[in-house]
Amino acid sequence: MAHDWxxxxxxxxxxxxxMVFSLALRMTGDRGLAEEIAQDVFLxxxxxxxxxxxxxxxxxxxxRVAMNRSTDALRRRRVHGINLWVEMEDRxxxxxxxxxxxxxxxxxxxxxxxxxxxxxxxxxxYQEELTPEEIAATLEAPLATVKSNxxxxxxxxxxxxxxxxxxxxxxx
Amino acid sequence: MELEPMDDFEKELRQTFERQxxxxxxxxxxxARRRVSEPRSHAVLWQRxxxxxxxxxxxxxxxEWNWHLREERRKGEAARQQVLTALRITNHALxxxxxxxxxxxxxxxx
Numbered sequence: 001m002a003h004d005w006x007x008x009x010x011x012x013x014x015x016x017x018x019m020v021f022s023l024a025l026r027m028t029g030d031r032g033l034a035e036e037i038a039q040d041v042f043l044x045x046x047x048x049x050x051x052x053x054x055x056x057x058x059x060x061x062x063x064r065v066a067m068n069r070s071t072d073a074l075r076r077r078r079v080h081g082i083n084l085w086v087e088m089e090d091r092x093x094x095x096x097x098x099x100x101x102x103x104x105x106x107x108x109x110x111x112x113x114x115x116x117x118x119x120x121x122x123x124x125x126y127q128e129e130l131t132p133e134e135i136a137a138t139l140e141a142p143l144a145t146v147k148s149n150x151x152x153x154x155x156x157x158x159x160x161x162x163x164x165x166x167x168x169x170x171x172x
Numbered sequence: 173m174e175l176e177p178m179d180d181f182e183k184e185l186r187q188t189f190e191r192q193x194x195x196x197x198x199x200x201x202x203x204a205r206r207r208v209s210e211p212r213s214h215a216v217l218w219q220r221x222x223x224x225x226x227x228x229x230x231x232x233x234x235x236e237w238n239w240h241l242r243e244e245r246r247k248g249e250a251a252r253q254q255v256l257t258a259l260r261i262t263n264h265a266l267x268x269x270x271x272x273x274x275x276x277x278x279x280x281x282x
Binding site: 017022026111 | 186194
């Protein structure tokens with residue numbers, strides 16, 4: 001297919017490294033693993049650069065591959081839930097509580113305890129601000145499944161936040 | 173799920189889940205790995221080319237061998253036909269000679 005847009009690999013890395021790294025980090029909860037995944041995603045992009053048709057296509061492609069590689073990595077490591085965050089603190093010395101908002105830190109921890117499909121839907125919804133239709137296209141999942149995962153994930157996160165952060169719930 | 177206006181909890185989620193900066197040096201590592209993988213991809217290309225040529229040579233040899241066998245069979249069949257024709261001619265000549273001898277024998281007796 002003929003297209004005028006000429007991809008510049010270095011520029012694509014500059015523009016999207018934060019997005020790819022953040023997606024991998026929120027999916028795996030491990031900074032080292034997330035960086036490894038992000039590097040692999042960009043090298044895969046380099047191998048497929050000829051197929052990329054436009055800037056939005058590059059962004060869509062990177063999101064999809066980052067989510068797929070993160071899911072693969074999680075399955076390989078068989079690591080789930082909050083232990084990831086404990087491991088993250090142990091291995092990388094990063095205190096999640098060091099964030100500006102304690103509620104934010106707690107929400108990051110709670111996100112890691114959600115089932116993987118719900119976590120994926122919520123990350124794409126609130127980090128990338130995608131619509132359910134765009135999330136369905138990115139995850140190659142039926143729209144109804146994505147909507148259900150969003151609803152259930154949000155409900156579960158609210159419930160967990162309610163348990164851990166009663167003072168916050170009372171305040172809102 | 174309809175895209176309803178976000179409530180406070182969702183707004184907090186959006187703020188919390190902002191993109192985080194990539195680790196310093198990640199881009200450098202990507203570019204370094206890219207430089208390493210480039211010559212390897214050239215080597216893979218040459219390997220594939222060499223394998224394709226070898227495969228083409230083997231296939232060419234098989235085709236050539238088949239053609240050679242078929243040609244040998246055709247030549248054999250042509251030689252057989254020539255021998256049969258020669259035998260038919262000889263047979264015809266001998267019959268003719270036989271008839272002449274028989275006619276000569278009868279003339280002598282008379």
